[in-house]
Amino acid sequence: MQTSDMSLGEILNGVGGFMGLYSGAGACMLRDVIFSATLFPLYAHAKEFVPEILSAISGGANVSSILSGIIAGSLAAAPAAFIATPADLIKTRMQQARPETGIDAGDQHEKSNIVFEYKECPPMGRNPFSVGRDIVSNEGASVLFSGAFERVVRSIPQFGVTLALFDVLTSLAEDMGLLA
Template sequence: TADKVWTCALLPAKLINGGIAGMVGVTCVFPIDLAKTRLQNQRSGQQIYKNMMDCLVKTVKSEGYFGMYRGAAVNLTLVTPEKAIKLAANDFFRHTLSKDSGKLTVVKEMLAGCCAGMCQVIVTTPMEMLKIQLQDAGRLGKTIWSFMRVSAIQITRELLRTKGVTGLYRGLGATLMRDIPFSVVYFPLFAHVHQLGQHLSEEPSVPFYWSFMSGCLAGSIAAVAVSPCDVVKTRLQSLKKGANEETYSGVVDCIRKILRKEGPGAFLKGASCRALVIAPLFGIAQVVYFVGVGEFLLGYTPYNICSA
């Protein structure tokens, strides 16, 4: 059956595509992601960095070139399953929801994106939790974090020792609040923009550059749309605070305190950085995905997929 073919043949290839795409994308844009995290964690009146470029320049001066890649190892390790789950899950749910009618309505596309966003947080939450601690260490100045080489393994052990597995899933609600709307906006938007690149209705293939542009456009729009949720998530997942930086008991408390002390504009901190991170990340991801690297590595061709 078609379901058996998709599961046995295409799913492993889609997982490989998502994993490779995530690793390539993260390597390219990680310094901008680091700047985004540090800008989001800045409080009004305690600004160390003026903008993204100022943050990157100061990071290189104080921490060296590799300081821009602080936390990259954990991200590269976990982005493979994260992107694999996100992209493959969306494909799976789109396939499942289109079985009866043979086509997808916008509502079904959004539902597929929603399901994909819910699936990915299993990996996204601990990945973001660990990454943020490492990325934000340099911003905190001369604290204990500056005098010891804190690794993701050390942070994980400490969290498991003090708070158990739930410690790694701090900010889960905020992560869901960010990733579900992102996927709901991104995947339908990408699908429709990508479809515009088809020159002939009977020829489904699209030029690789159009896949890249479609991923960039849809990714940047979705990233800016959910940027306030990303700020809340970053604040909640930052364990170490600077002098006079408040703590938050949850999503509602975080939103309330940010509004009262920093104003609505604080929810857009790092929005441009996030757009610059997500746009090429998903552009690269979609190129790898649609070129079919996974299918090539597994030796699949249109013929043996159909005859599986």
């Protein structure tokens, strides 16, 4: 289904060629590494102590593994999402970059559906560290954590449920002999 009158060549030219399709890929990997390196160790530790705390709170009653998994995943997701926010902001800025430098966001908004929260787009082909350095020098370090609250609020239920469900399904697969 064609949703645009633009040809593939025009689209590729508009994003800076074939490699322009991957702008921000390095920053995306950096964000994911930071997030995962924080999330999974925290979840592993939280899975051990959350059932004990819930059992103590409920007077020694047996606690659902799903509930304790959701709580452990939620506890792990909050700091992971917060810590990865600067890398996520840098990634987003890099992906919104254009081949020309310094496109006015107002002019660009009329040409596309992209919504910009800042005045200037970084030029394409820059690494995440130079983009981050420019953001801090031009807008201040606090902007690196803009959107952190929203990111944390979204990640808490998302990863609480995802990690708990993964553990439940893994346990079921082991019980059925599907995993060795």
